[in-house]
Amino acid sequence: MPAPTHLKNDHLQNVGIIGLGIMGSAIASHLVTAGYQTFGYDPDERCSEEAASIGVMTQTSALEVAKRSDLILLSLPHDQALNETVSHILNSPDVTRLKPILIDLSTLNLAVKKRNHDSLADAGIKFFDCPISGTGAQAKTGDIVVYASGEADTYHSLIPLFNCFARRVFYIGKFGQGTKMKIAANLLVAIHNVATAEALTLAINSGLDAEMFCEVIASGAGNSRIFELRSPLMAKGTYTPPTMKLATWEKDMAIIKQFAEEMGVSTPLFTATSPIYEAAIQQGLGEQDTAAVFAVLQNMTKPSQSSISSG
Template identity: 50%
Template sequence: MNKTVGIIGLGIMGSAIAPNLIERGWRVIGFDIDAARRAELSKAGVIIAADATQVARDTPIIMTSLPTPAAVMDVAQTIANSGQPPRIVVELSTLALADKLRFEAILNKAGHIALDCPLSGTGAQAKLRDLVVYASGDSRAIAQCTGLFADFAKQSADLGAFGNGSRMKFVANHLVAIHNVATAEAMVLAERAGLDPKMVVDLVGPGAGGSRMFQMRAPMMVEGVYEPATMKVSTWKKDMAIIAQFADDVGCETPMFTLTQPVYTQAMAMGLGDQDTASVFEVLKKTIITDPKSGAGQ
């Protein structure tokens, strides 16, 4: 197996995945438009390419992890125009299905194979290889990537037709949106009840009421520190809009998910866009009213 892989986009996810691959014997060639990211990842052992065209030239498998549809389409077009033999291009971002299909069409027309492989997990989880890869597209290409996935994720699955990976990711993120706000509400409740917040984290997390989001985000809420962000509120708002559109497209009402949306919107209004989504705790602390006659903590 040729253990050379390209990564275009060295942001929260790309920068966490690359060192894990290097540690497991991969030669990683990466590119990002941000010079600071390039410098940081060069120190971690990534071979920094001059541009996306060089990544396409030098790597048989390319992973893209990018923040916007425009960036993804630009990279797809760059790879398509590179004049290279067929490459497997693994798209890891969370995008609307229509954008993923445009990405696939651009690459397929140029003879490349596009895979839709969004990741379940945060940047913090990526550092620990605690990710799930929702792979979809050409089954032979996915099989060729199985070893790669195993070296930066704990689990991967072939979900069949291109786009099913994104559909699974939308379902997962629907729950993440709810669990994160539920965690914040529970921590406000505990605080108003006079409970030791650290004990709440230690005892609720492992119990029946715990969740992965509680385990990850409740400690951040206790400390009141939301940087560095494992998922920025601004990015999450983009993802939530995609999920809402997806649910509408399939004709499924999402009452619980819909109730969480104003909380994230308020976080943006409070200037928390670059903070971790755990910062919704600050929103609820300001908006949840406690009855002064309740006798909390007595």
């Protein structure tokens, strides 16, 4: 297969992606469309089959992907998955000889990322910390942002790759700065999501039409990207398929909490949202979209005693 015309470096044409879930599969689709030879792996057979149907050359293991790729994107659910993936790579003479570039798109514990970065560096393998801002739905349309961090010189050669699946790419600085930016961004997301649910609950309980409320607020000062994305889901009570599962978001909440504590930063607004997300998990909504916090607030709300009617 000829190299895509937008590539600056022919040696970056074979791209692997490990993790083909909501985010990974969306990114893989863009890679295939852009003309990259795209190799992929996911332990979930269903995810692998869906990726194969869009042109991803699925493999039987993460190591097989690494052996075939000059550059490997990681879209992983937890720290253990990153540790295992890096361990497999470091224990393979074939892969360490090829020295592929690794790019972690996941939101994971910063200390865990740094440990793996140091281990890979000892083997002469470059590792970039490039978490993504956006949902799976946004990833499908390329409406996501990359917070890139790592070696500056090599970063510039990766920009064409990022541009094929992201709306914006920011170089944040040395390795780890991307995750710091993502954690701060996620703190805002946590608050905006619950604030959207709270405002919509108030509006409906006062007799306002839910769809009209979403349209009007989206045009004014109270708007946010999270409001635009999640308020329509809340208004319709539609939380599947998820753009971000509550069970996955629970991991991100823990990362924010730990990092804020390590930095000695008080987070009263973020802390106030935690019981709402926890209640959603306890109510069995873990596999649904984070917009389902609206259902939690609805259950907490007493029927309106207001004389205001929707008529």
